[in-house]
Amino acid sequence: MKLQTKREGRSLEVLLEGELDHHGAKGLMQRLDQLIETELPLHLTLDFSGISFMDSSGIAVVMRCRQRMREAGGHIRLCKAGPQPRKVLEAAGIQRMVEME
DSSP: OEEEEEEETTEEEEEEEEEESHHHHHHHHHHHHHHHHHHOOSEEEEEEEEEEEEOTHHHHHHHHHHHHHHHTTOEEEEEOOOHHHHHHHHHTTGGGTSEEO
């Protein structure tokens, strides 16, 4: 899975590209943890426009980021999820816990 980041002030946007499944979720969580720790954003946006497939492992990634951002006093937002990832996210009720557009 590839990541591209864009920082503006205390906001960090992370473009996710590839398949977000159990094979890549653990490594992605570690990379996102490291980004949050080094960049210290108050606003984290995960851009799902490059996700071609996502299974329930993606839910764990989002929830981990949510927890890390809450601990840091910030918040997380998800954007541009395609039909398949959006279906997985909505089935898990993520929109009740994390801002989605």
